[in-house]
Structure formats: C-alpha cells, structure tokens
Amino acid sequence: MAFNYNNLLHIPERSLLEKRLTKAFFLKNFNLSAAEKKLVNSGIESMHWLASIKPSTANIPAHIEADYKYEEIQIMVCTVPDNKLKELAEKCMILFQKYIPYQMLVIVEDANEFIINVCDKRINKNEPTKRTIERYFITNSLSKLYKNSHSEGFYKVLSFSHINKTNLKLLYKSYIQAVVQYQAAILTGYYQLRSNARTEEDMQHLAAIEELEKDIVSLSSQIKKTSQLNEKVQLNVQIKNKRDKIEALKQMLITNGE
Template identity: 30%
Template sequence: MKSQALIAAFDLPESSLVNQRVPRKLLLENGAPTSADKRSINEGIEELIWIAALKPVTVGVPEFRDESHEYLEIAVLLLTLRDGAKTTRLVELVHRAIPYPVLLLTQQGAPLSLSVAHKRWSQSEAGKTVLEGDIVSVAWSREVDADIMADFRNSLALGSQPRTNLHALYQGWLDSMVALNAARVTGNFTLAENAEYAAARRDALRECGVLQEEIGRLRTLAAKERQIPRQVELNLELKRIDAELATTKQKL
C-alpha cells in the first residue's frame, strides 16, 4: 500500500491537514540523546512531513487531561527513510521528539508501517513528555490475507473511532493495530469489545512473542545437540512451550 492510500483510509477532514515539512533541527534538538542518534537522523531520514493536526477545533473531539497526561493534539506524520537507515531507532526518536502523541507512517522504499505510542508527563523533568509503554507498530505485508488487510484499513476511518476525547481516539487506533497483529496469528480480524479485552490481547501478543523467541532458541540448541539425553530434554521443553503458546493464542 502506498502512503497516500493509507492516509486516505483515516478519512481526515480538510480542516486538520497541515502538509508541512518538519526540519531535522527539531529532531536533533529534541529527540537525539547521543551523537550516534544525531548521525542516524542526518544520514537516515529523507524527509518528515506533518500531515495533519488532530485537535478539538479540527476534528471535533475534546482534549484529554489528567494528572499524568495532556492530549491537546494528535500529530499525524509521514517519515520517509533512506536505504540502510536504522528504522526501529529512528521511529522511536520521532515519537520521543514530538511533544504530542504521534500517528506515524514510515516508508523505506516499498515497505510501509504505522506506529503509535502513548505519552505521559515526565516524573523527573517538568514540562517534558515521555513514552508510556511500548511503541505499537504494524507493517504492510503481502503475506497477510487481503481480506484481513481490508478489514484493518476499513477500521481506521476517523468516524469509526471513539470520540469521547483525544486519548480515547488515539487508543482506538492502537486497538485496531493490535487487532491486526492478532489477526496475523489467528487469521481473523476482530476489534476488541471492551478495554479489558483489548489490554488482555496486548499482553497475550507480547507473551506470544516471548514464547516464539524461546521456541526458536530451543530449536537451534536441539539441532546442535549431540547428546541424546539432552536432546530428549530439549524436545520435552519444546513441547511444553508449544502447548503454552497454543493456550496463549486462544486469548487473542
């Protein structure tokens, strides 16, 4: 999918569109804690475009404030990376550098991804925001069933999201992305019915990733092992973790 097609899927109102280039200086001053990060920004980023600013006045969704959060705006950005760029790190740096929660589209050649990350006030530095929890991301892949991708794309429209406040709106997009990641395991795209199920699904996906990594590690060890008793031990451990993975997948 091209970035413009993904942007269109959000069905954002004209009043929210910005379409302005973000200078690298902003990232260098606010999102680059090390000299290596500065080099990655200068060498890896082709351009960063501010696509839209989602505010109460532009999308009709109220702001959100509590003791830990202040969601006055959601920034929709398009990050274009050069070949060889450190994608994961640069995505993180952009999320950290922008003071608002970011809906970040990232393209590097043909591949296209989407990422979000909640933000809260820093407990150690007044007036600064930090990431809250993990960055959640999805990538377009031809390996994923076309119907699943179509369902996901249809779920992104602004009018389909919660409109209680900007935090709920942002969470709605995050939940759609988690639903896609779950569908890659289950083969079925379904949105969580409530916040509790959405949180449980995120935990289950995280656990699936941990278990799959452990299965890969054990299979590598088993393939190299020459002692039969140790091979038996590793295979039994593999069966146990496979069973645990199957149980965890049922929570998706």
C-alpha cells in the same frame, strides 16, 4: 507519486497540515545521541507532518490525567531508503516518539511498503515536559500496492469515521486498538474489532506469545550446541510445550467473548 495516507485515515481537512519537517528540527531542538544524529542525517530521506488532531481543528475535547495528556494527536510520515524499512523503521519510530511529547501515530515508509506505530506515552514525573514510553505497538510491513483481508479490516477501523471521537484519549486508544487487533489477525487469520477491555487482554496474550517465541529461539540454539541426546530430547519437549502454549493463546485471541 507519493502515497496518500489520508486515503486510509480520512482525517478531516481542518486537521490536515501537509507540512515538510526538516532534519534541522531534530538536530537543532534536541540533544540527540551520535546514533540518532546519524539516523537523521543518513538514514532518513524525508519527514512529513500529515495532520494535527486537536480541539481547535477537530472539535474533539482534550483529556488530561495525572500521568497522561491527550491534548493533540500528531500524525507524521518518515521516509527511508528502499529496502531499508525493516532495518530503520523501529529506530525512526523511537526517535519521533521519544522527542515529540504529544501522542503520535508514526508511519515509516519506503517506496513500496510502510509500518504504522502508536504507543502508550506517560508524563515523566521528573521532567514534566518529557514523556516516558510504556509500550510500542507496531504493525508488520504493509504493502502500498495491494491489500488482503487483514489489511482491509485494519484500514476500515483506522478511518476517522469509525474511531471513537468522544475525546482525544479515546480517539488515540482507537488507533492502538486497531494496531493490536491487526497484530492479532496476523497470528489468527481473523480480524476482529474488540472492546477496550478485550483489547487489553489481547495485548497481554500477544506479549506472552512474543516471550514464548523468544524462548523457543533460545532453546533451539541450545539444541544446536549440545551433543547429548538426553539434553536434546528435554529441550525439544520444552519447545513443544511452549508451542502448545502459543497455540492456546492464539485460540484465546480468536474467541469472541468480551
């Protein structure tokens, strides 16, 4: 039996679509690369258009700016083969977000787990019908079979009754907030609902942690390659400094100040 994501999102019935999205939709309507065609034909098992949140179905005003349009929020589910989620999830998210110009919440799933993605999507000035992705926000794998304190907190703020419905921009930002705070909770052990301003700070902290972790991987690789003791010591000192910075950033994520 298919997993019912609306048990988490609680989208009002008027905004539900529950429509199958065919592979031909991507193959015929977009100029896909060879890798993208292979993904659609061989990597994706099925696609489901769960909901379309827009003024006419949700009574929530659109919001249009010079660089951004929040006219509709599309929610789609992409199913990949079992044990292929980690391999294919990011590719599927990029495919959906790249070619569909609306703001989107994309769920990629296999039989037992799923990953949720949202992103900042800006109007392409050279081709106004297209969008430029500024940044992706992606959860780690979430189990369909069990919950923990982090996922329970995450699902609570994803619920339609808890998100900001002032306009479609703030609604979509609520989804981004939820994902960012879930990412923070994985690192800190605490799920905390933040203001928009504080979420922006946390996004910067998470990005800095990600870069520091990449640096540590690179330095660790250098240690394995060198035979000089002094160089190994210096590299280990750099790794410790970066780990200390990561811990300091985690403490900033934990603090309650807005």
